[in-house]
Amino acid sequence: MATRADVLILGGYGVVGARIAARLAPAFPGQVVVAGRDSAAAEVMCRRIGHGSEPRHIDVSHQVSVERGLEGVGTIISCVAQSKPHALHAAIERGLAYTDIAPRLSFGSEDRLRSEEAARKGACIVLGAGLSPGISNMMALRLATMTENPDHVETAILLSLGDEYGRDSLGHVVEASAHSFALHEGGQSRQVQPFTDGKPIDFGAGLGVRTAYLFPWSDVVNYPDTLGVRAAVGRFAVNPGWATTACSWLARAGLVRWLERRLERASGGTIPALEILKRPYAHDDRFALVVTMRGSGRELRALLSGRHQAEVTAAAAAELGHMLVSREIAVPGVWLPEQVVPHQAFLDRLEKLGYHCTIEERPRS
Numbered sequence: 001m002a003t004r005a006d007v008l009i010l011g012g013y014g015v016v017g018a019r020i021a022a023r024l025a026p027a028f029p030g031q032v033v034v035a036g037r038d039s040a041a042a043e044v045m046c047r048r049i050g051h052g053s054e055p056r057h058i059d060v061s062h063q064v065s066v067e068r069g070l071e072g073v074g075t076i077i078s079c080v081a082q083s084k085p086h087a088l089h090a091a092i093e094r095g096l097a098y099t100d101i102a103p104r105l106s107f108g109s110e111d112r113l114r115s116e117e118a119a120r121k122g123a124c125i126v127l128g129a130g131l132s133p134g135i136s137n138m139m140a141l142r143l144a145t146m147t148e149n150p151d152h153v154e155t156a157i158l159l160s161l162g163d164e165y166g167r168d169s170l171g172h173v174v175e176a177s178a179h180s181f182a183l184h185e186g187g188q189s190r191q192v193q194p195f196t197d198g199k200p201i202d203f204g205a206g207l208g209v210r211t212a213y214l215f216p217w218s219d220v221v222n223y224p225d226t227l228g229v230r231a232a233v234g235r236f237a238v239n240p241g242w243a244t245t246a247c248s249w250l251a252r253a254g255l256v257r258w259l260e261r262r263l264e265r266a267s268g269g270t271i272p273a274l275e276i277l278k279r280p281y282a283h284d285d286r287f288a289l290v291v292t293m294r295g296s297g298r299e300l301r302a303l304l305s306g307r308h309q310a311e312v313t314a315a316a317a318a319e320l321g322h323m324l325v326s327r328e329i330a331v332p333g334v335w336l337p338e339q340v341v342p343h344q345a346f347l348d349r350l351e352k353l354g355y356h357c358t359i360e361e362r363p364r365s
Contacts, residue, residue, distance in 0.1 A: 005074040005325045008033045010060060010087060013045040015166035016101060016130070017079035019314030024321060025051035035069060036080065066090050077129070077321045078102060081168040088114075088125065092334075095122040097324040101130040101317050102168065115334035125334040126341065129320040130313040132157055133219040136289055137337040138346050139302040139357060140219070143293035144227045145343075146359070152294040153223050156201045156212045156235040161243045162281030164310055173236075177251050181216035184223075187230040194236075195251035201235060203288035204305050212237040213248055226338050229295075239286060287312070304357045312355055319349045 007024055011017040012034035025032045030052035034042045042055035058069035060078075066086040070076075076091050078100035091098035092114055118125050128134055136155050144150040182189040195213040202209050215236035223232035238244045288305040306312055320341065323329045331340050347357055 006031045006033055006072050007075045007077065007321060007325055008035055008056070008058075008070065008073045010058065010076065010078040011036050011080035011168075013038065013041040014079055015164055015169070015310050016314050016317070017077075018045055019310060020077060020079065020318045020321065021045060021053065022049045023314060023318035025049045025053045027322060028325060033073065060087055062086070063090075070094060070096070075321060075325050077317060079166075079168075079317075081171065091125060092118045092121055092123045095332075097124045097330075099126040099129045099317070099320055099324060101128075101134070101313060102172075118334050119332045122332045124324060124330055124332055124340075126320065126324070126329065126337055127334065128218065128337050129317040131287075131289060131309055131316065132217050133337060134316045134320065135304060135312070135350070135355075135357075136217070136219040136291060138341060138343040139289070139291040139304065140223065140227060140293065141338040141343045142347065142357075143291060143300045143302055143359070144229075146300055147293050147295040147298060150227055150229050150293055150295040152231040152233075152292075153220065153227065153229050154233040154235065154290075154292045155217050155220050156203075156237065156290045156292075157215075157217065158201075158203045158207060158210060158212070158237040158239055158286075158288040159309055160239040160281065160284050160286050162283065163285040163287065163308060166310075176216050177247065182221075183214065183233065184220075184229075185231045185233070187224075193251065195248040198248065199235065201237065201290055203237070203290060204303050207239065207286060207288050207305065210237045210239070210241060211244060213244065222336055223338075226336055239284065240281065285309070299362050300359060301362050302357055302359045304355060306355060312350075315350065315353050315355060316346075319346060319353075 007028055009017055009021050012021040021032055021034050032053040033056050034045045034053055035056040035058040036042055037059045039057045046053040046055045056069055059065040060080055060082050063086045067090055070090055075097040076087055078087055081102055140153050177194045180191045180193050183192045192214055194215050197214050198211040200209045201212040212235035215234050217234035220232040220234040223229050285308045287309040291302045293300045329340055
């Protein structure tokens, strides 16, 4: 792995990337590089956060641009969607540390081949940082260690309509809502549609019980392999409740692909009608993450809630990035968070930042 630990943040001036850069710049003065296609935005961000941070022009859609931009870099944190994984491939080839907040829906044979190459090159790749994947994986792993025979895991996330989202985050939700996905239950997989099979979920004080629908959160896909469970389910709810109902209706009516096309053409990554709907809820930015684990007749439940999901996503990604830079995580290969991140140390660090995860045992439902 590279000896110099410059931290390159791709998309380091976006909604989440800017917050990651602001968190890491004081910890690694003179080593944080804010990168992206918008050089002016990167320069403004560096002046804002200071601590010797530097801007750099990198277009992740062009392999040559990525490779030229990695001079002196030891760790990459990607906060942008990538049509082709040039940054990931370059990190493996150069033996760098790498993580991202971009959702991934699978960890297939190609990733395993890359893992073998990464192990040879000395690259440490952790696929998934942030709220989900990221914190959700650590919560699931914590519950699995408390359960004798973990069998069923469920991740349910509630986000607020009035919160702030980057284009890539919104685009992922819209894209994932438009396509069927594989649901793992009882040791088998079956294809299901997003926003179907509503179930009441208790999201804690202030939010209460809300209906959450099936959704392909990328943390759950690999739990049958990494945690040994026979069932892994993801669910999604939106605050206020009518927005969840509207999402379910749009998905079942087949209108999400129309919305996806509108977003692709939208100026600045926003849809005017959506912005109008958000205005009455502009000050409601609550979120909640609930992970439930069943096994050996027990049901354990972990809850993390707060305000402004971009803040907690950035906090988690920055802490994981810090672990990579300081080599607290340094096992060469391509990994999912629950395979190499020390979950208790990670959750303890979030606790110090004000993000408290509560765990309780509940009667089997």
